[in-house]
Amino acid sequence: MDSLIKLFASLLLFFLSSLLLAGEINGVESSHHHHHHLYGPKKLFVFGDSYADTGNIKNKSQATSWKVPYGITFPRKPSGRFSDGRVSTDFLARLLRIKTPITYLFKDYAGKKRLQYGMNFAYGGTGVFNTQSTSPNMTIQIDFFEQLLGNVYSQSDLSSSLALVSVSGNDYSNYLSQNGSIAALPAFIKQVVYQTEVNLRRIHALGVKKIAVPSLQPLGCLPRYASTSFQGCNETFNALVQYHNSLLEQVVAKLNNETKQTAFAIFDYYNAFFTVFKNKGENPGSRRFETPLKPCCEGSCANVDEKGVKMYTLCDDPTSAFFWDGLHPTQEGWKSVYSVLGKNLTASLIKR
Ligand SMILES: *[C@@H]1O[C@H](CO)[C@@H](O)[C@H](O)[C@H]1NC(C)=O
Ligand SMILES: *[C@@H]1O[C@H](CO)[C@@H](O)[C@H](O)[C@H]1NC(C)=O
Ligand SMILES: *[C@@H]1O[C@H](CO)[C@@H](O)[C@H](O)[C@H]1NC(C)=O
Ligand SMILES: *[C@@H]1O[C@H](CO)[C@@H](O)[C@H](O)[C@H]1NC(C)=O
Ligand SMILES: *[C@@H]1O[C@H](CO)[C@@H](O)[C@H](O)[C@H]1NC(C)=O
Ligand SMILES: *[C@@H]1O[C@H](CO)[C@@H](O)[C@H](O)[C@H]1NC(C)=O
Numbered sequence: 001m002d003s004l005i006k007l008f009a010s011l012l013l014f015f016l017s018s019l020l021l022a023g024e025i026n027g028v029e030s031s032h033h034h035h036h037h038l039y040g041p042k043k044l045f046v047f048g049d050s051y052a053d054t055g056n057i058k059n060k061s062q063a064t065s066w067k068v069p070y071g072i073t074f075p076r077k078p079s080g081r082f083s084d085g086r087v088s089t090d091f092l093a094r095l096l097r098i099k100t101p102i103t104y105l106f107k108d109y110a111g112k113k114r115l116q117y118g119m120n121f122a123y124g125g126t127g128v129f130n131t132q133s134t135s136p137n138m139t140i141q142i143d144f145f146e147q148l149l150g151n152v153y154s155q156s157d158l159s160s161s162l163a164l165v166s167v168s169g170n171d172y173s174n175y176l177s178q179n180g181s182i183a184a185l186p187a188f189i190k191q192v193v194y195q196t197e198v199n200l201r202r203i204h205a206l207g208v209k210k211i212a213v214p215s216l217q218p219l220g221c222l223p224r225y226a227s228t229s230f231q232g233c234n235e236t237f238n239a240l241v242q243y244h245n246s247l248l249e250q251v252v253a254k255l256n257n258e259t260k261q262t263a264f265a266i267f268d269y270y271n272a273f274f275t276v277f278k279n280k281g282e283n284p285g286s287r288r289f290e291t292p293l294k295p296c297c298e299g300s301c302a303n304v305d306e307k308g309v310k311m312y313t314l315c316d317d318p319t320s321a322f323f324w325d326g327l328h329p330t331q332e333g334w335k336s337v338y339s340v341l342g343k344n345l346t347a348s349l350i351k352r
Helices: 004-025 088-096 104-109 140-148 156-160 170-178 185-205 235-259 267-279 333-350
Strands: 043-047 118-120 161-167 210-214 264-267 296-306 310-314
Touching: 043 088, 043 156, 043 185, 088 161, 104 118, 104 140, 104 185, 140 185, 156 161, 161 185, 170 185, 185 210, 185 235, 185 267, 210 333, 235 264, 235 267, 264 333, 267 333
Parallel strands: 043 118, 043 161, 161 210, 210 264
Antiparallel strands: 296 310
């Protein structure tokens, strides 16, 4: 996929942007660099699932993301995010130096100023296919976006826009819960990646200039699927994830070739997760994430029994854990992933 020229261009752009990013990566808010704007995207449109949802699910009794202890780190109360705090969307917005885009749910309460950062259409629990009856699949999410074009967002608004397309595995957990056959999974993986391709094409055709699609994270390492003592990942699962990712890479290469521009970029969550597990944090030698596969919130997180007794236990310090619950990273986990990805992301996003 990478020609030498593209590689050289991205190295050059990375060099140009590394100064700007240095403050971000070290977590230092540097006002000195604040007003330098490279020609990076200034609007973020988000599609997908709980890895990117920042509060779209309306019925609060239906989602753990709206229940204690979700959100205890940020904003210190449940906010509809599936984490103790910020999620991928927040860290990507931060990297772009824009505010977290408003949720589709709150669009009617947002002023014009707030709408300028884009919009988040992601719903926890959803997939590219129907995985549940209560929230819209990605096709419907893109319909929502399309309906706003021409009134809320003009084509020129989209000229500096980025889409994040989060497909984190709900199609697979739903498939396995319905049919349970690992043997038939490869054929289904093809369908999921094909439908993802359809969605990517459509978002691009609607006018979004840059489209980022994360590689599938190592599902076999999620606490729910890892070994019982959280010591190791399920390699059967991860082999299937690698198959998904290899198909996705082919799709992105094909789309970039067809569009004659590098409009599509893969955010390599798969390798970034492993890098963070290995380093126990964003930097090698850190003491965080001592047992990286052990979640902070263990058990049936956010649920209480008939007597009101918690059906889960909470770790002392959520910043010490990579995973928040059985499926989702903590804020600190996401921060580390985006810190590892940071340099590459900026290079691929400002490339045009
Ligand atoms: C919200 O979800 C709960 C639990 O699934 C359900 O009983 C209730 O009817 C839902 N409320 C609305 C307004 O859909
Ligand atoms: C998405 O949901 C709609 C409404 O349920 C359905 O008609 C459509 O077939 C779904 N799309 C896919 C790709 O499954
Ligand atoms: C489950 O298997 C049946 C029969 O093979 C098939 O028709 C159905 O589509 C499968 N369900 C899913 C979610 O793939
Ligand atoms: C890995 O996951 C598969 C699918 O759920 C399961 O059949 C298998 O037993 C798991 N392997 C281990 C070592 O846990
Ligand atoms: C791009 O597509 C053309 C045909 O349209 C093909 O000849 C070429 O090999 C493709 N390049 C890559 C890198 O896939
Ligand atoms: C960053 O990009 C380089 C070159 O494309 C690649 O080899 C490396 O795996 C990427 N790292 C991450 C974390 O994505």
